[in-house]
Amino acid sequence: MKCGMLKGTCERASSSMEMETPDRTKAASSSAPISKFEDSPVFNYINNLSPIKPVKSIHIAQTLGSLSFASLHTIFTSPQSSSLKESRFHRRYQNLDLSKLKSPSRDFERENPNGRAEAVIPENFGARISIASTTVEQLSEHNEFAFELPHTLDYGSGSPDSSTNQDMSHQRVQNFDQQAEPDLGNRQTGPGREWPNLVPDTADLLIFSSPNDGEAFQGIIQRSPGLETGLDASISSSLLQNNVAGLQKMQLLSQVASGCNPEMGDASEGIEIKHTEEDLRRQDLETMGSFPCGGLNNEAELYDPFAEIKTLSNFQLGMRRRCLDFEMVGAHYHKSLPDSSNASSLSHPEGMIASTNLMLTSVNNKRGGESSMCILPGIGLHLNSLASTKNYYNATTHDGSFSETRSAMSCKELLPQSVIPNASDKEADESGNGFLEDNLLALVLPEEPNPNSPRKKRRKTEHAGEDDGCKRCNCKKSKCLKLYCECFAAGVYCVEPCACQGCFNKPIHEDTVLATRRQIESRNPLAFAPKVIRAPDSVTEIGDESMKTPASARHKRGCNCKKSSCLKKYCECYQAGVGCSINCQCEGCKNKFGTKDGSVPVAAADCEAEDEEAEKCAKTGLHSTTPSRLSRSLSQMAVPLPPKSKPPRSAFLTTVGGTYALNATQKQGKAEFLLPLSPKFEKPPLFNAEDEMPEILRGSTTPNADIKTASPNRKRVSPPHGELDSSPSLRSSRRLILQSIPSFPSLTPQH
DNA sequence: GAGTTTGAAACT
DNA sequence: CAGTTTCAAACTC
Numbered sequence: 001m002k003c004g005m006l007k008g009t010c011e012r013a014s015s016s017m018e019m020e021t022p023d024r025t026k027a028a029s030s031s032a033p034i035s036k037f038e039d040s041p042v043f044n045y046i047n048n049l050s051p052i053k054p055v056k057s058i059h060i061a062q063t064l065g066s067l068s069f070a071s072l073h074t075i076f077t078s079p080q081s082s083s084l085k086e087s088r089f090h091r092r093y094q095n096l097d098l099s100k101l102k103s104p105s106r107d108f109e110r111e112n113p114n115g116r117a118e119a120v121i122p123e124n125f126g127a128r129i130s131i132a133s134t135t136v137e138q139l140s141e142h143n144e145f146a147f148e149l150p151h152t153l154d155y156g157s158g159s160p161d162s163s164t165n166q167d168m169s170h171q172r173v174q175n176f177d178q179q180a181e182p183d184l185g186n187r188q189t190g191p192g193r194e195w196p197n198l199v200p201d202t203a204d205l206l207i208f209s210s211p212n213d214g215e216a217f218q219g220i221i222q223r224s225p226g227l228e229t230g231l232d233a234s235i236s237s238s239l240l241q242n243n244v245a246g247l248q249k250m251q252l253l254s255q256v257a258s259g260c261n262p263e264m265g266d267a268s269e270g271i272e273i274k275h276t277e278e279d280l281r282r283q284d285l286e287t288m289g290s291f292p293c294g295g296l297n298n299e300a301e302l303y304d305p306f307a308e309i310k311t312l313s314n315f316q317l318g319m320r321r322r323c324l325d326f327e328m329v330g331a332h333y334h335k336s337l338p339d340s341s342n343a344s345s346l347s348h349p350e351g352m353i354a355s356t357n358l359m360l361t362s363v364n365n366k367r368g369g370e371s372s373m374c375i376l377p378g379i380g381l382h383l384n385s386l387a388s389t390k391n392y393y394n395a396t397t398h399d400g401s402f403s404e405t406r407s408a409m410s411c412k413e414l415l416p417q418s419v420i421p422n423a424s425d426k427e428a429d430e431s432g433n434g435f436l437e438d439n440l441l442a443l444v445l446p447e448e449p450n451p452n453s454p455r456k457k458r459r460k461t462e463h464a465g466e467d468d469g470c471k472r473c474n475c476k477k478s479k480c481l482k483l484y485c486e487c488f489a490a491g492v493y494c495v496e497p498c499a500c501q502g503c504f505n506k507p508i509h510e511d512t513v514l515a516t517r518r519q520i521e522s523r524n525p526l527a528f529a530p531k532v533i534r535a536p537d538s539v540t541e542i543g544d545e546s547m548k549t550p551a552s553a554r555h556k557r558g559c560n561c562k563k564s565s566c567l568k569k570y571c572e573c574y575q576a577g578v579g580c581s582i583n584c585q586c587e588g589c590k591n592k593f594g595t596k597d598g599s600v601p602v603a604a605a606d607c608e609a610e611d612e613e614a615e616k617c618a619k620t621g622l623h624s625t626t627p628s629r630l631s632r633s634l635s636q637m638a639v640p641l642p643p644k645s646k647p648p649r650s651a652f653l654t655t656v657g658g659t660y661a662l663n664a665t666q667k668q669g670k671a672e673f674l675l676p677l678s679p680k681f682e683k684p685p686l687f688n689a690e691d692e693m694p695e696i697l698r699g700s701t702t703p704n705a706d707i708k709t710a711s712p713n714r715k716r717v718s719p720p721h722g723e724l725d726s727s728p729s730l731r732s733s734r735r736l737i738l739q740s741i742p743s744f745p746s747l748t749p750q751h
Numbered sequence: 752g753a754g755t756t757t758g759a760a761a762c763t
Numbered sequence: 764c765a766g767t768t769t770c771a772a773a774c775t776c
Contacts, residue, residue, distance in 0.1 A: 477770065483760055484770045523761090560758065569773055570757045 472498035473505075480505035481516040483527060488513070491528055531556050532576040558583030558596070566591035 473494060478484045480494050480503040487494045487505055493513070494505040504512050520527045532555050555573040558581055564570040566580050566589045573580045579594020580586055589595040 473771080475771065478760095482770080484772090486772080489760095520760095527760095557759095562758075564757065564773095568757080570759090572759075575773090 473500050474498070475500040475503065477502075479503060481513065483520065488517075489528065491517075526556070529556070531572060532578050555581065555584065559586045560584070561586040561589070565589065566595070 473480055473485045473487045475482075475485045475498075478488075480488050480498070480500045483489045485494070485500065485505060487498060487500075493507055494500050494503045504516075506513075517528070555576060555578055559566060559571045559573045561571045561584075564574075566574050566584070566586050569575040571580075571586065571591065573584060573586075574591050574593065577593055580589045580591045580596035581594075582596055584596040586596060589597070
């Protein structure tokens, strides 16, 4: 049914839109492209290698609608998903009121509802949402196509009737990640848009100039039919489905955030979404159960906040913490909501609208100047919003207004919050609400006043040893416009909690921030990329030298420690919880996670991490096993956490690396498409994998390549023709990497 | 909380 | 590219 509906939508879109290459359109509808990919060695390799399935799987996911938390996290991290294109820079929601309202502990749950910002819901919002849902698959697929078949993406100028911008479509296909942002910008400019202020510098930031976002979507939609064809094949893998579902959600969120094409929306689409939601939630639980950590029951695992924390820390991007705030809030809010549990109308357009509005509101706040909304580009928030549309919808409908999430939450708090999703899952079973819903709510809804909530306690427990509040930057001379500033480095605006002086890293100085960011990127294209990447344990084919090192994850550039012996957080490797690698220039390396000479086995690090987790569990009284399980399973995919329970600040950044790891390892079956491309990479849809690719992931060809050496121009090399192409395995690995590129938003305008 | 240490980032 | 300086986090007291 969904497929049919979706297909119908696609067909409509196609019919309305004229393609220069009709054949292509047909192919898309007939799934010929998919088969083509399947036939390719890379595809086969990927399929055999890991749970990650070909693009077609995405379709399935959409249909089946399974949700994977892990995937969600990953997704969230990506800037694209945020689609908060405006500045591309993550903005924190700075609400003085909120901070005031907050308890000393900064628990958002207690945040005063009054602090909420009301979001205006556009009339056609529902339509937009539905559209987004329908296009999710398509987008993901397109994204992959961009990598696989960059040349074939050209679209003829579309017919005006379709209201689709051919150019937009084309570009979208190539740069899916970027799509969201441009869309937002466009929408903002459009009448009745909710984000008038979101994109100040559209010229620089926006890749697409199309006046109508919907057009772009249509372009994507045209291909959707083909995408659907592959669904049947991939249905078999539940894991894959989960991944796909996560991806889809992410995409949906992105699109929603960006403002789906109102024209596209229709009731059928809304239905589709609903189904997907349910399926996803159900499957999520299943997926959790499937985690390798045996022994524990799913619920326990889901419940365990620690597990989530670890997961987040590992997978979350540097931007993550902002997102976490939202999620947490959402969770609490969820509880507070009277009907949230029963919200059945995921399909309800309003629900979608609400989520969208939330995002929008947050964005507006940002633009407003001091709003510190944590909406991170591409961060899971959006995704969560979609997923949690039900609850969210209910909540919003009750109040009729949306409250923005406060970013004032401490980073520490955020981490635990991030855990919420899993807990939510469990709750989902119990109450019927998905954790995603919670997350979504977090974004939009105010904190739950209930101080007694288990989650809150959990968080406190976890963070007991940590600082009371989120440690933000404390820059004094850098004006928060240099990489010294963690906020800036993470691609987020400084917020109230920051103790920075003369801070320019605020929405009001967006231009300055962007300009500075561009400058830095020009100097080092990967300056904002994840610093830590996880070596693909499962993907031995890659055969990277880094694999020789004990730790599964590695710092991209390696550390240069001289006195800390890589045993303190001064060491980025240690801070990220990864072992040193051959790339490190450290002296007397004693990194517990693995020395550069490989003296420390990975197992040791893992054991430590597990021990820590166990301790945490014991303290919290939560399912001790759950955390371990989850983290353990996750650890395989992600970088292990540092000895201290407290996630390293940099860890957030490193989490991005975790994203890489996921993609690279594919253990989670996360499709490549799950990770939106980093804006940096947006320019070159097919940037040279080697340049951007983490060393670990790279072939042995360039183990020690210095990031700085990479030239932006080199990025544009198309993968298929590279030297590495000769090896199917290499090719496949490259693809994964490309798609898994870090999500930090690139300020550099694409051309 | 102030001061020190450390290593990344930035600069020359 | 190497050396130096600047910077802010991490750490110590």
